[in-house]
Amino acid sequence: MSSSGGPSAAPSEAAEPVVELRGVDVVRGETHLLRGVDWSVRADERWVLLGPNGAGKTTLLQLASAHMHPTRGEVRLLGETLGAVDVFELRPRIGLTSAALAQRIGPGERTGDVVVSAGYAVVGRWRERYDIGDLTRAAMLMRQWGVEGFANRPFGTLSEGERKRVQIARALMPDPELLLLDEPGAGLDLTGREDLVARLSDLAGYLYAPAQVLVTHHVEEIPPGYTHALLLRGGEVVAAGPLEEVVTADGLSATFGLPLQLDRADGRFTARRR
Numbered sequence: 001m002s003s004s005g006g007p008s009a010a011p012s013e014a015a016e017p018v019v020e021l022r023g024v025d026v027v028r029g030e031t032h033l034l035r036g037v038d039w040s041v042r043a044d045e046r047w048v049l050l051g052p053n054g055a056g057k058t059t060l061l062q063l064a065s066a067h068m069h070p071t072r073g074e075v076r077l078l079g080e081t082l083g084a085v086d087v088f089e090l091r092p093r094i095g096l097t098s099a100a101l102a103q104r105i106g107p108g109e110r111t112g113d114v115v116v117s118a119g120y121a122v123v124g125r126w127r128e129r130y131d132i133g134d135l136t137r138a139a140m141l142m143r144q145w146g147v148e149g150f151a152n153r154p155f156g157t158l159s160e161g162e163r164k165r166v167q168i169a170r171a172l173m174p175d176p177e178l179l180l181l182d183e184p185g186a187g188l189d190l191t192g193r194e195d196l197v198a199r200l201s202d203l204a205g206y207l208y209a210p211a212q213v214l215v216t217h218h219v220e221e222i223p224p225g226y227t228h229a230l231l232l233r234g235g236e237v238v239a240a241g242p243l244e245e246v247v248t249a250d251g252l253s254a255t256f257g258l259p260l261q262l263d264r265a266d267g268r269f270t271a272r273r274r
């Protein structure tokens with residue numbers, strides 16, 4: 001069974017972390033985008049990264065996806081150290097979805113090609129003939145993410161929610177060891193958000209699914225089954241660790257600079273001003 005299609009079971013003892021940052025600063029001019037960040041993600045962990053606008057979440061994902069190097073400190077990804085590895089070999093092992101990447105998908109691309117071409121690290125149809133294994137995997141992922149009916153539709157004709165799910169199927173196509181999702185819930189209506197949260201919750205439970213890091217501004221988008229959280233404010237880590245210890249009213253109030261009340265029911269969080 002593929003990495004993202006198996007049933008849930010107890011994760012095995014993880015070896016080296018898939019992401020490890022030690023004393024990381026990212027500085028542009030006089031501005032610290034990140035300051036003194038220590039963070040590690042193990043293969044069986046599912047992290048949510050929460051913080052207000054400008055906190056540095058996207059910058060952190062840029063490091064974790066080997067699209068940026070730190071100004072200071074060390075970043076290790078999948079056992080390799082950034083600066084001492086060819087990032088073009090590393091990147092295919094990491095699935096990433098973001099608004100910036102989505103903008104690079106042409107609206108006229110056939111949706112099925114958007115998914116299958118990820119196996120070749122290109123957008124859109126690249127080869128006349130794909131491997132039967134690639135086509136089977138793309139079809140399985142499109143079924144899993146509820147977009148199998150759109151294979152022949154131009155990507156630009158899909159709704160925002162459908163496009164988000166196609167992007168996740170595409171990110172999973174190369175069977176990545178790490179999946180990074182930058183605000184997948186942005187712009188979705190309530191139905192779209194709830195559908196996405198349920199599917200991400202399912203993925204979180206799969207034994208052979210990749211390590212996952214989900215960026216969001218909203219605790220309502222944390223899928224049940226996620227295990228850890230990192231709170232970021234002004235480029236600095238407010239708290240990081242097991243979800244129950246980190247996603248608290250006090251932690252979120254400090255992160256968002258607003259007194260918040262936090263409630264949890266059936267594994268879902270809601271937050272509002274206290």
Ligand SMILES: Nc1ncnc2c1ncn2[C@@H]1O[C@H](COP(=O)(O)OP(=O)(O)OP(=O)(O)O)[C@@H](O)[C@H]1O
Nearest residue numbers: 028029031033051052053054055056057058059060
């Ligand atoms: N090249 C740059 N030079 C100076 N400042 C930058 C640069 N790139 C990003 N920044 C700033 O760094 C901060 C962190 O940006 P980042 O995109 O990582 O935040 P974020 O938490 O993802 O925000 P949002 O939730 O709004 O997407 C922002 O204030 C941004 O303006």
